[in-house]
Amino acid sequence: MSAVDAGGALPRRSMEILPALTPVVVALVAAPFIGSLSTFVTLTAAGLAMGMMIFTMASGLTLVFGMMDVLNFGHGAFIALGAYAATLVLLPLANWSSADSVSLNLAVFLLAVIVAALMCGVFGWVFERLIVKPVYGQHLKQILATIGGSIIAEQLLYALFGPAQIPLALPKTFEGSLIVGEAAIEKYRVLATLVGLVVFAGEMLILNRTKIGLLIRAGVENREMVEALGYRVDRLFVGVFMAGSALAGLGGAMMAFYRGQVHATIGGEFLVLCFIVIIIGGLGSVGGSFVASILVALIANYAGFLAPKLALVSNILAMVAVLLWRPRGLYPVSGR
Amino acid sequence: MNVLSGDPPRGRALQILLILIILALAAAPFLFPGARALNVASKICVMILLVASYDLLLGYTGIVSFAHVMFFGVGAYGVGLALYGMGASWGALALGLVAALALSLALALAIGLFSLRVQSISFAMVTLAVAYAFNVLASQLSWLTGGEDGRSFKVPEVLQPGFRLVEGKVFGVALNGRLITYYLVLVVVAAAFLVLLRIVNSPFGRVLQAIRENPFRAEALGYRTVFHRTLATCISASGATLAGALSALWLRYVGPDTALSFSIQVDVLVMVVVGGMGSLYGAILGAALFVFAESYLQAVMGALSQAAAEASLPLLPALFHPDRWLMWLGLAFVLAVYFAPTGIVGALKPSGAKAN
Numbered sequence: 021m022s023a024v025d026a027g028g029a030l031p032r033r034s035m036e037i038l039p040a041l042t043p044v045v046v047a048l049v050a051a052p053f054i055g056s057l058s059t060f061v062t063l064t065a066a067g068l069a070m071g072m073m074i075f076t077m078a079s080g081l082t083l084v085f086g087m088m089d090v091l092n093f094g095h096g097a098f099i100a101l102g103a104y105a106a107t108l109v110l111l112p113l114a115n116w117s118s119a120d121s122v123s124l125n126l127a128v129f130l131l132a133v134i135v136a137a138l139m140c141g142v143f144g145w146v147f148e149r150l151i152v153k154p155v156y157g158q159h160l161k162q163i164l165a166t167i168g169g170s171i172i173a174e175q176l177l178y179a180l181f182g183p184a185q186i187p188l189a190l191p192k193t194f195e196g197s198l199i200v201g202e203a204a205i206e207k208y209r210v211l212a213t214l215v216g217l218v219v220f221a222g223e224m225l226i227l228n229r230t231k232i233g234l235l236i237r238a239g240v241e242n243r244e245m246v247e248a249l250g251y252r253v254d255r256l257f258v259g260v261f262m263a264g265s266a267l268a269g270l271g272g273a274m275m276a277f278y279r280g281q282v283h284a285t286i287g288g289e290f291l292v293l294c295f296i297v298i299i300i301g302g303l304g305s306v307g308g309s310f311v312a313s314i315l316v317a318l319i320a321n322y323a324g325f326l327a328p329k330l331a332l333v334s335n336i337l338a339m340v341a342v343l344l345w346r347p348r349g350l351y352p353v354s355g356r
Numbered sequence: 357m358n359v360l361s362g363d364p365p366r367g368r369a370l371q372i373l374l375i376l377i378i379l380a381l382a383a384a385p386f387l388f389p390g391a392r393a394l395n396v397a398s399k400i401c402v403m404i405l406l407v408a409s410y411d412l413l414l415g416y417t418g419i420v421s422f423a424h425v426m427f428f429g430v431g432a433y434g435v436g437l438a439l440y441g442m443g444a445s446w447g448a449l450a451l452g453l454v455a456a457l458a459l460s461l462a463l464a465l466a467i468g469l470f471s472l473r474v475q476s477i478s479f480a481m482v483t484l485a486v487a488y489a490f491n492v493l494a495s496q497l498s499w500l501t502g503g504e505d506g507r508s509f510k511v512p513e514v515l516q517p518g519f520r521l522v523e524g525k526v527f528g529v530a531l532n533g534r535l536i537t538y539y540l541v542l543v544v545v546a547a548a549f550l551v552l553l554r555i556v557n558s559p560f561g562r563v564l565q566a567i568r569e570n571p572f573r574a575e576a577l578g579y580r581t582v583f584h585r586t587l588a589t590c591i592s593a594s595g596a597t598l599a600g601a602l603s604a605l606w607l608r609y610v611g612p613d614t615a616l617s618f619s620i621q622v623d624v625l626v627m628v629v630v631g632g633m634g635s636l637y638g639a640i641l642g643a644a645l646f647v648f649a650e651s652y653l654q655a656v657m658g659a660l661s662q663a664a665a666e667a668s669l670p671l672l673p674a675l676f677h678p679d680r681w682l683m684w685l686g687l688a689f690v691l692a693v694y695f696a697p698t699g700i701v702g703a704l705k706p707s708g709a710k711a712n
Binding site for chain 1: 484677682693
């Protein structure tokens with residue numbers, strides 16, 4: 021917005037540490053109320069896993085917004101498509117999934133999430149060309165067009181896969197729980213946390229250590245300048261949109277495994293959560309959405325245990341609290 | 357034309373279409389006897405108010421809100437729960453409506469003051485999140501709201517189906533409580549519509565349009581845009597609350613599916629955009645077209661799907677399945693956003709007339 025902001029941000033910004041610590045603070049505050057250590061460990065592990073899955077979806081949304089200034093209300097459709105894509109792999113390969121072999125189980129899981137990500141990436145390309153491209157730079161029309169696109173996409177999913185829920189069983193290895201001390205941690209949650217961390221590390225590496233990442237970050241800060249230097253920002257845009265869609269699909273597939281069933285309503289449900297997360301994290305900030313995802317998921321889990329009725333609105337309350345403290349989110353992106 | 361606040365619909369085709377719709381609605385019980393037709397007509401009336409109040413926000417002020425259906429739900433639940441809890445009296449009806457309006461205004465004020473000052477785009481996201489939470493809350497607090505099942509309640513005696521205004525029939529139609537309810541809905545909607553028309557053509561309405569066109573410039577001219585936007589949100593919320601109350605009165609039932617579901621919000625968006633943003637008359641066209649399509653298009657699609665299945669074409673039977681009617685309206689919606697941002701009203705306006 022203001023030139024002064026951008027000027028001040030030119031040298032290397034030292035990362036503020038306080039916002040990143042909020043999940044830890046929440047955990048420490050909640051711990052005494054929960055009482056038993058094993059319950060606390062179980063809740064925290066569940067929160068981390070849920071947070072990682074939400075982050076996978078939300079980081080795609082925040083990347084696209086930060087880079088292209090497009091708020092994609094069709095993101096939910098990609099989440100749902102990812103979930104359905106996982107069934108496309110898992111149902112034909114059901115014997116891999118039920119086999120008594122860790123490698124086959126892992127292979128089918130990875131195949132499912134990768135296929136989901138690829139399908140969503142390709143579909144993202146189509147979506148960007150048909151729906152988003154004509155309305156760049158016009159917020160109102162963007163919101164309307166992407167909502168229209170998501171209506172069509174959701175109805176297409178119903179037409180192709182039928183309106184009923186599709187059950188999706190976890191591969192055998194990942195069923196059941198690990199017992200750590202007295203706490204029980206579901207195996208799949210460990211896997212989901214690992215995948216989420218890999219995604220986060222990958223995004224951070226690409227954004228901070230590669231030429232493409234440099235261009236993307238530069239584009240977020242000042243698009244015109246990057247264009248003036250002779251880079252085809254529009255092609256970069258398509259790439260980022262595809263990556264964002266692929267991340268939505270990846271997250272959707274992981275969430276479908278977690279839920280054990282697939283239905284198109286998963287899209288709308290997590291779109292809302294993604295919005296809350298990227299507002300808390302700071303629109304356009306990947307690191308911010310990482311912290312915010314964990315924060316939101318932890319609060320939801322603790323609140324669900326301590327005060328189940330409160331859990332329904334805990335996300336909103338968390339958002340209000342964070343915005344009162346930092347009106348532009350935990351890690352505001354300059355230039356917005 | 358003082359009743360129309362000096363803003364009559366322009367263009368011969370538009371005028372004829374509007375007059376036809378209004379005449380059809382006014383005489384619906386006599387023209388189209390039968391419970392189903394009357395249901396469709398009353399739904400169109402309720403939707404006209406809901407869509408027109410939404411247009412005040414989206415079309416005139418340029419604010420995207422996803423909480424509109426929440427205010428609709430507040431109105432429906434307010435009236436429904438008051439009649440359920442306090443018995444079928446006019447006092448309970450009034451109390452429920454007043455309480456609902458108060459709650460809606462408080463919510464709109466809170467959301468507006470909280471998020472309109474940050475960024476208009478975050479308003480869209482915040483309203484979506486709040487509306488979602490409200491929906492979950494309403495279906496979980498089952499001791500109050502009846503949960504997923506909702507609440508069925510009795511309406512005041514005059515509005516009950518068993519009530520007869522006069523014995524016998526007039527033009528072959530019994531003058532029962534349903535008929536009175538229908539005309540109550542129609543009259544309230546018409547009055548509220550005229551009030552909204554008055555508001556958008558007032559100096560306040562002009563400021564809203566200035567904010568839509570260029571918020572920065574409106575602010576530079578000395579208008580407090582946050583105040584105007586928040587007030588627009590509150591007015592629009594009251595309209596939606598009234599529409600919700602009427603809807604509950606007609607259905608004699610209130611539940612998450614009929615009052616709070618997000619699909620109603622999507623429907624309202626489609627109606628506004630297809631009818632024409634930035635023109636309240638678009639609300640009449642959009643609502644009439646949409647509800648009509650919802651009620652009768654499915655039969656046509658069923659026939660098409662059947663035909664495609666018999667010709668054993670791939671995929672087409674699924675695409676034309678009656679449940680997929682929303683997909684085709686979604687397609688119309690996207691096309692309208694791209695090619696006809698002023699919707700049907702804009703398309704029917706005589707060329708040369710300046711868009712307002």
